[in-house]
Amino acid sequence: xxxxxxxxxxxxxxxxxxxxxxxxxxxxxxxxxxxxxxxxxxxxxxxxxxxxxxxxxxxxxxxxxxxxxxxxxxxxxxxxxxxxxxxxxxxxxxxxxxxxxxxxxxxxxxxxxxxxxxxxxxxxxxxxxxxxxxxxxxxxxxxxxxxxxxxxxxxxxxxxxxxxxxxxxxxxxxxxxxxxxxxxxxxxxxxxxxxxxxxxxxxxxxxxxxxxxxxxxxxxxxxxxxxxxxxxxxxxxxxxxxxxxxxxxxxxxxxxxxxxxxxxxxxxxxxxxxxxxxxxxxxxxxxxxxxxxxxxxxxxxxxxxxxxxxxxxxxxxxxxxxxxxxxxxxxx
Amino acid sequence: xxxxxxxxxxxxxxxxxxxxxxxxxxxxxxxxxxxxxxxxxxxxxxxxxxxxxxxxxxxxxxxxxxxxxxxxxxxxxxxxxxxxxxxxxxxxxxxxxxxxxxxxxxxxxxxxxxxxxxxxxxxxxxxxxxxxxxxxxxxxxxxxxxxxxxxxxxxxxxxxxxxxxxxxxxxxxxxxxxxxxxxxxxxxxxxxxxxxxxxxxxxxxxxxxxxxxxxxxxxxxxxxxxxxxxxxxxxxxxxxxxxxxxxxxxxxxxxxxxxxxxxxxxxxxxxxxxxxxxxxxxxxxxxx
Numbered sequence: 369x370x371x372x373x374x375x376x377x378x379x380x381x382x383x384x385x386x387x388x389x390x391x392x393x394x395x396x397x398x399x400x401x402x403x404x405x406x407x408x409x410x411x412x413x414x415x416x417x418x419x420x421x422x423x424x425x426x427x428x429x430x431x432x433x434x435x436x437x438x439x440x441x442x443x444x445x446x447x448x449x450x451x452x453x454x455x456x457x458x459x460x461x462x463x464x465x466x467x468x469x470x471x472x473x474x475x476x477x478x479x480x481x482x483x484x485x486x487x488x489x490x491x492x493x494x495x496x497x498x499x500x501x502x503x504x505x506x507x508x509x510x511x512x513x514x515x516x517x518x519x520x521x522x523x524x525x526x527x528x529x530x531x532x533x534x535x536x537x538x539x540x541x542x543x544x545x546x547x548x549x550x551x552x553x554x555x556x557x558x559x560x561x562x563x564x565x566x567x568x569x570x571x572x573x574x575x576x577x578x579x580x581x582x583x584x585x586x587x588x589x590x591x592x593x594x595x596x597x598x599x600x601x602x603x604x605x606x607x608x609x610x611x612x613x614x615x616x617x618x619x620x621x622x623x624x625x626x627x628x629x630x631x632x633x634x635x636x637x638x639x640x641x642x643x644x645x646x647x648x649x650x651x652x653x654x655x656x657x658x659x660x661x662x663x664x665x666x667x668x669x670x671x672x673x674x675x676x677x678x679x680x681x682x683x684x685x686x687x688x689x690x691x692x693x694x695x696x697x698x699x700x
Numbered sequence: 701x702x703x704x705x706x707x708x709x710x711x712x713x714x715x716x717x718x719x720x721x722x723x724x725x726x727x728x729x730x731x732x733x734x735x736x737x738x739x740x741x742x743x744x745x746x747x748x749x750x751x752x753x754x755x756x757x758x759x760x761x762x763x764x765x766x767x768x769x770x771x772x773x774x775x776x777x778x779x780x781x782x783x784x785x786x787x788x789x790x791x792x793x794x795x796x797x798x799x800x801x802x803x804x805x806x807x808x809x810x811x812x813x814x815x816x817x818x819x820x821x822x823x824x825x826x827x828x829x830x831x832x833x834x835x836x837x838x839x840x841x842x843x844x845x846x847x848x849x850x851x852x853x854x855x856x857x858x859x860x861x862x863x864x865x866x867x868x869x870x871x872x873x874x875x876x877x878x879x880x881x882x883x884x885x886x887x888x889x890x891x892x893x894x895x896x897x898x899x900x901x902x903x904x905x906x907x908x909x910x911x912x913x914x915x916x917x918x919x920x921x922x923x924x925x926x927x928x929x930x931x932x933x934x935x936x937x938x939x940x941x942x943x944x945x946x947x948x949x950x951x952x953x954x955x956x957x958x959x960x961x962x963x964x965x966x967x968x969x970x971x972x973x974x975x976x977x978x979x980x981x982x983x984x985x986x987x988x
Contacts, residue, residue: 658815
């Protein structure tokens with residue numbers, strides 16, 4: 369039963385069209401999957417002791433690379449995505465190599481990466497003549513009447529195309545997570561996060577192991593930015609870069625559970641459902657309480673880190689394991 | 701075109717004025733880190749709460765400005781102590797990064813709470829002060845006041861740390877967290893006092909910022925990152941390094957903003973920060 373559960377869930381997701389789901393719930397499902405993918409990308413390095421507050425930079429690089437290349441040079445977003453991959457990998461190497469070489473870890477690493485995400489946000493704002501600054505930017509649309517699918521421009525009128533595309537990316541993200549989890553690099557990095565000197569002394573190449581997961585995580589996150597830009601057809605420096613979104617990624621993962629494969633996914637679903645649940649519960653009054661969901665979210669995060677540091681899924685799995693391992697009390 | 705002109709000089713002087721303020725902001729954060737070994741990532745949000753406190757008391761309740769500011773400082777100091785008691789203390793034994801992240805939860809909460817209470821409109825005290833003119837240059841009076849008060853605040857903190865009993869205990873704890881409890885120092889009390897002091901410095905920063913800037917719930921995001929960069933640049937927990945770094949950083953922002961656009965000043969300052977981290981990861985004044 370335990371083994372079949374994920375496949376049943378996947379089958380249910382794949383069969384979503386037959387339920388005749390409305391446009392807005394479908395949008396929510398897509399956003400859940402998209403953020404699940406991005407959070408999963410973050411957790412690939414985050415769970416190995418490399419807590420980055422700079423992933424807003426990679427998300428921003430992805431989103432703005434495709435939109436700027438398309439709007440100013442007419443370069444197809446498919447090529448743009450390649451450029452985004454190269455640029456984000458280069459940025460990850462440029463920030464990662466010196467950090468790991470000079471042993472910038474823990475608080476320092478978090479704050480240096482935070483600077484990277486702020487530099488990205490400020491650059492986008494400063495280049496306002498090209499990027500539209502704080503107002504954001506919209507990719508020039510080719511979806512005039514009649515055209516519903518523009519493969520070259522990566523624009524699709526149907527949400528179902530995006531649903532399957534992003535579902536595929538999310539599954540691929542989980543697969544990468546799994547592969548990294550099974551690799552020697554993961555063992556090496558776990559040793560490094562425990563005791564860096566001891567790990568180096570038994571012949572682990574600390575810098576290379578860290579760079580490996582950092583580049584994978586950065587590239588995946590920037591592809592998340594590409595998906596976000598092309599699905600929403602709007603990008604804004606505040607929503608795809610800077611400290612806000614970077615922290616949001618970290619907290620989503622912590623809420624869900626950093627050390628289990630579906631933890632980031634649970635975190636993303638939880639975050640979205642919290643906001644939507646409040647919207648439904650408050651109904652008409654929702655507009656009178658701006659940011660109520662964020663206030664509750666912030667409070668929950670504090671409580672999570674104090675009382676449930678393994679996150680929702682981590683704690684649930686642990687409780688389930690314990691129940692399975694302890695024999696049922698004999699009936700009298 | 702002359703290489704040295706009066707507007708450049710004005711930018712340099714403005715940079716020095718800004719440096720004094722940033723030095724005060726970094727002092728509180730550095731103190732808390734040096735003693736408790738926790739980065740308050742919500743530090744700028746404490747400042748934001750302080751700004752709203754002054755606004756509410758002065759504009760909405762009609763208190764005299766000085767009284768409102770004193771109450772604002774006290775309120776943020778209390779908030780700092782409360783935060784230590786309810787949020788930091790339970791995770792003191794946890795992984796260091798959890799302590800940083802738990803204050804991130806506080807960041808979200810404070811920002812959202814301010815939005816709930818005050819909306820996203822920009823608010824200001826409505827205090828107008830005439831600029832000071834020296835020759836062709838003119839400087840805003842609130843900035844000069846901020847500079848003088850900030851330096852006075854830094855000096856007062858220095859005296860408190862070196863001359864008072866509890867101040868000495870704070871410095872002792874920051875040097876050796878393990879041995880001092882054996883010497884009869886109650887670390888919990890020292891941590892609470894330090895948190896309150898860190899909060900009071902944030903509150904003082906809030907009083908000075910509220911004279912110059914409009915208040916809105918996200919204002920913490922606009923100078924929080926700068927404060928962190930300065931502290932890291934000076935070496936986290938290194939108070940003197942933080943002061944030096946504050947003045948260097950302020951020059952980059954002010955003069956960089958003078959030559960290009962204000963965001964470019966920040967971009968250059970951040971780029972400088974990243975470059976320095978690779979050259980001296982322990983901070984400009986940090987020892988190996």
